[in-house]
Amino acid sequence: MSRARTQADPEAIDRTLDKASIEHYERLAAEADAHLDELAAQAPLKDVTLEDQLRRRGITRREFLKMTAVMTATMALPSMFDLRVARAAELATRLPVIWQELQSCTGNTMALIRNSNPGIDELLLDLISLEYSEVLMAPSGQAAEDQLEAAIEQYRGAYIAVFEGSVPMADDGSYLTIGPAGHTGIEIVKHVAENAAAVIAAGACAAYGGIPAARPNPTAAVGIADFLNTQRINKPVVNLPACPVSSTNVVGTILEYALFGRLPSLDAFGRPLWAYGDRIHDKCERRGHFDAGQFVEGWSDIEGLKRGLCLFKVGCKGPMAHNNCGVVRYNDGASWPIMSGHGCIGCSEPGFWDTLTPFEVPLAGRRFPVFGIDADADTIGAVALGAAAVGIAAHAGATLVKSATEQRAAKKPEAKKEQ
Amino acid sequence: MAKHVIDPITRIEGHLRIEIEVDDAGDVFEANSSSTAFRGFETIMKGRDPRDVGMFAQRICGVCTFHHFERGVEATENVYGATIPPNARSLRSLIWAAQTVNDHSTHFYQLHAMDWFDVVSALSADPAAATEEAHRWHPNPFNASVSHYSAVAAKLLAFVQSGQLGPFAGGYWGHPKYLLSPEQNLILASHYLDNLSVQRLSAQATAIFGGKNPHPQSLIVGGITSARDGLDAHRIAQYQFLMQKSMDFVQRAYLPDIEMIGSVYRQEALAGQGGGVPNYLSFGGLSLSEQPWDNRSYLLPRGVVLGRDLSTVHPVDAMKIGEEVAHSWYTYAGGQTSLHPLRGQTNPAYEGFNPDGTLKTAGGYSWVKSPRYDGNPMEVGPLARLIVAYAAGKPEVRAVMDDYVAKLGVPFEFFYSTVGRTAARALETKIVGDYVPTLLGGLINNVKGGDDRFFNRYEAKDGEGYSMGEAPRGSLSHWLVVRNGAVENYQAIVPSTWNAGPKDARGARGPYEAALVGQPMADPESPLEVIRTIHSFDPCLACAVHVLNRNGEEIARFEVEV
Numbered sequence: 001m002s003r004a005r006t007q008a009d010p011e012a013i014d015r016t017l018d019k020a021s022i023e024h025y026e027r028l029a030a031e032a033d034a035h036l037d038e039l040a041a042q043a044p045l046k047d048v049t050l051e052d053q054l055r056r057r058g059i060t061r062r063e064f065l066k067m068t069a070v071m072t073a074t075m076a077l078p079s080m081f082d083l084r085v086a087r088a089a090e091l092a093t094r095l096p097v098i099w100q101e102l103q104s105c106t107g108n109t110m111a112l113i114r115n116s117n118p119g120i121d122e123l124l125l126d127l128i129s130l131e132y133s134e135v136l137m138a139p140s141g142q143a144a145e146d147q148l149e150a151a152i153e154q155y156r157g158a159y160i161a162v163f164e165g166s167v168p169m170a171d172d173g174s175y176l177t178i179g180p181a182g183h184t185g186i187e188i189v190k191h192v193a194e195n196a197a198a199v200i201a202a203g204a205c206a207a208y209g210g211i212p213a214a215r216p217n218p219t220a221a222v223g224i225a226d227f228l229n230t231q232r233i234n235k236p237v238v239n240l241p242a243c244p245v246s247s248t249n250v251v252g253t254i255l256e257y258a259l260f261g262r263l264p265s266l267d268a269f270g271r272p273l274w275a276y277g278d279r280i281h282d283k284c285e286r287r288g289h290f291d292a293g294q295f296v297e298g299w300s301d302i303e304g305l306k307r308g309l310c311l312f313k314v315g316c317k318g319p320m321a322h323n324n325c326g327v328v329r330y331n332d333g334a335s336w337p338i339m340s341g342h343g344c345i346g347c348s349e350p351g352f353w354d355t356l357t358p359f360e361v362p363l364a365g366r367r368f369p370v371f372g373i374d375a376d377a378d379t380i381g382a383v384a385l386g387a388a389a390v391g392i393a394a395h396a397g398a399t400l401v402k403s404a405t406e407q408r409a410a411k412k413p414e415a416k417k418e419q
Numbered sequence: 420m421a422k423h424v425i426d427p428i429t430r431i432e433g434h435l436r437i438e439i440e441v442d443d444a445g446d447v448f449e450a451n452s453s454s455t456a457f458r459g460f461e462t463i464m465k466g467r468d469p470r471d472v473g474m475f476a477q478r479i480c481g482v483c484t485f486h487h488f489e490r491g492v493e494a495t496e497n498v499y500g501a502t503i504p505p506n507a508r509s510l511r512s513l514i515w516a517a518q519t520v521n522d523h524s525t526h527f528y529q530l531h532a533m534d535w536f537d538v539v540s541a542l543s544a545d546p547a548a549a550t551e552e553a554h555r556w557h558p559n560p561f562n563a564s565v566s567h568y569s570a571v572a573a574k575l576l577a578f579v580q581s582g583q584l585g586p587f588a589g590g591y592w593g594h595p596k597y598l599l600s601p602e603q604n605l606i607l608a609s610h611y612l613d614n615l616s617v618q619r620l621s622a623q624a625t626a627i628f629g630g631k632n633p634h635p636q637s638l639i640v641g642g643i644t645s646a647r648d649g650l651d652a653h654r655i656a657q658y659q660f661l662m663q664k665s666m667d668f669v670q671r672a673y674l675p676d677i678e679m680i681g682s683v684y685r686q687e688a689l690a691g692q693g694g695g696v697p698n699y700l701s702f703g704g705l706s707l708s709e710q711p712w713d714n715r716s717y718l719l720p721r722g723v724v725l726g727r728d729l730s731t732v733h734p735v736d737a738m739k740i741g742e743e744v745a746h747s748w749y750t751y752a753g754g755q756t757s758l759h760p761l762r763g764q765t766n767p768a769y770e771g772f773n774p775d776g777t778l779k780t781a782g783g784y785s786w787v788k789s790p791r792y793d794g795n796p797m798e799v800g801p802l803a804r805l806i807v808a809y810a811a812g813k814p815e816v817r818a819v820m821d822d823y824v825a826k827l828g829v830p831f832e833f834f835y836s837t838v839g840r841t842a843a844r845a846l847e848t849k850i851v852g853d854y855v856p857t858l859l860g861g862l863i864n865n866v867k868g869g870d871d872r873f874f875n876r877y878e879a880k881d882g883e884g885y886s887m888g889e890a891p892r893g894s895l896s897h898w899l900v901v902r903n904g905a906v907e908n909y910q911a912i913v914p915s916t917w918n919a920g921p922k923d924a925r926g927a928r929g930p931y932e933a934a935l936v937g938q939p940m941a942d943p944e945s946p947l948e949v950i951r952t953i954h955s956f957d958p959c960l961a962c963a964v965h966v967l968n969r970n971g972e973e974i975a976r977f978e979v980e981v
Contacts, residue, residue, distance in 0.1 A: 215463065330630070331626035340628070
């Protein structure tokens, strides 16, 4: 059975470190140690220990350390953090988490419970103290709301608030009400976020509004960070977009929080750099075929599909999309969209439902009626691409230029003879 | 009389509110079901490329993932007159089967089992007696040993002693309507934990041909993209292995547990508690041929059963579907009480709540409309599919259902209850899972014969079309109008709408509300019986909600000749 592969060989990272980097990482390590000591001094919120969890799953300590080493590498930290990440996982019993559903399809919760056996994801979810989750908890009604209030009260200022789904702003928020008193999404997010230590927006809807916010956005839906801005609530927010979010990215973010007591370094769209720093295209298993100009020419090109050629011409948005899907894959490494022969739809990008559709139309050949002219990328070039993916340009200008160049390169073999 | 509000109903997808009123004897005499969230999906669909419809529609629900995807893709195929090759049919049906096994077992253990088993009672179980008890229901029960049950009990005890119950916190533990023995509770608690791992296998199986789960990505208008996986013996074997492991758990845990629950809760079932409306609807489950809906064959055939009369299966006539809004937060211009969804209007008229926070039940009280078939409220879902298939004389279904009631020594009417609905879901899991080898054989034979087509070419064109089928929770239909190459109108009628809709103009209740009325309540402050009945339908409310398009001032008009 296929397995998720590591992002990089940690040893190799260490070998390439120069003196300045080593000093940087040593400072980070000292910071982590100080924070982990602080956590260790606190009483666990849950009478569940790592040892119990490992024993129950029949995982040896050595296997556990291997898993945390993989996670460390995925989080773009060198191997000197392996044991520190392991310790952070162990101390996760000190982390209270509240998971709040909003305008969502529950796909992100499902992604967590359907993913990865018996990996660190599941392990960590058992270790953290999940104080409230509508989907997974036993009580309903007043008992559920009481539990939420009790958790907020008890862990005020200390819990991580995870939101799934967007916040509808239209008509005073009446498109989403929860609880016996009929509180709106607006009221709930304010209440839960205001008292949190940090906020995680899990999935495309919580991050940027997602599909409810797609044109014409009938409920005036917004993502969590935008919402908190409008309410002038100042909390650290990390966006974990994708539809649904990868459980590895949720777990890595929680581990990083346990490690340093703060959220990861983010890109201009609030995404952790270690997970969203590369384009899908950069780490794609079909990249060699792109470079060699070998493409699936259309859906009836069965030979191209069989050979696993590049999907750019059938609409793959990998060159515009930032995430680590190609590395960690989905469902315990079973597959990911590009492996299954369908292009990437760019679901980690803000506004992708509007800017990266139609999904089957290649970027280079796309027409952009929004400009009032009927032009494609060849005639309006990088300007159109920049506008279509306005999000990406802000933090990946260089990549964008490269991507436009690549797209022109991609046009060439098309001009030749189809295979 | 007292009014009790239960909101949020947890362990469902989306947001649901139930209000019940109980009389002095403690029986429910009034029940109102309301959905309290809205996203406006149909409005968002307008103007899109019809080839994208499936991808958009899939985001209606992350639990019924894939089903909305397939319906959306099929709706466009129906408009284009596109067909799919047999290999594409096989892969789509293999994903359907794995998704159904995943959905049913996850629903039962993770979302519903806590309505039947009492975690706290499990603590006092004797692991040796529990092992013996497990062997009463299966000769080789799943993970049943003294050491395993002791470990599970120790884990539960640790939860309870720490006061950190996590997802077990705040349940109605100790409620008098928890009827299982401590040992039986421990068996179910153990399987609850087991299934957290086991259910991932069937999700993984869907990803083999779907790319990922939730929200697979491999379906395209005219076929499927995962040709490389479908032609790869290793990938097929991987799927087969994952499904065998999943079905092993179904055989040795899920089915025995359902027999145990049926046996212990038999009186409630025989009293008809939670039976609801006597009408059952199915659009056809697990497609066996690549033809369009009107002449496709199914493992679980489509049909209508009215008044529990199993002697007649009426054919499904899509034109007999009507939606009412008498008690929804909508109005119909022109004053009609019922409109065919194809001519539906959606004019939001939110009335809010009473000053005391309860629903205004005299008027509108839900974002869900009330769909009716030929004027009748219809139950949809696993029970409805099996009732229709049974009445149609499907031998696989008859054998499994007859066997279940025979083992319990109860009449067939046992199924018309909350317990029966929960049992039907398990029995359907077996019927679908058992059919997987046949599906795989079909794919392998076809490929062996030299057919490597996974996509049929089509001509994009304007027109009107639909797709009708079955999601785990019940009947699902998508309706599409394409003009000038773009989506002009989109409608979806989803399972939870059929089940969760409020009263119609004549005051007739939908399945949820009907199933609750008359329910005796041991303690209205701890409404375990209500939660159990609602969960037995497997509510999926974001999904029910999405159907309600909000077009602002515009009146949606949707006209399709069916």
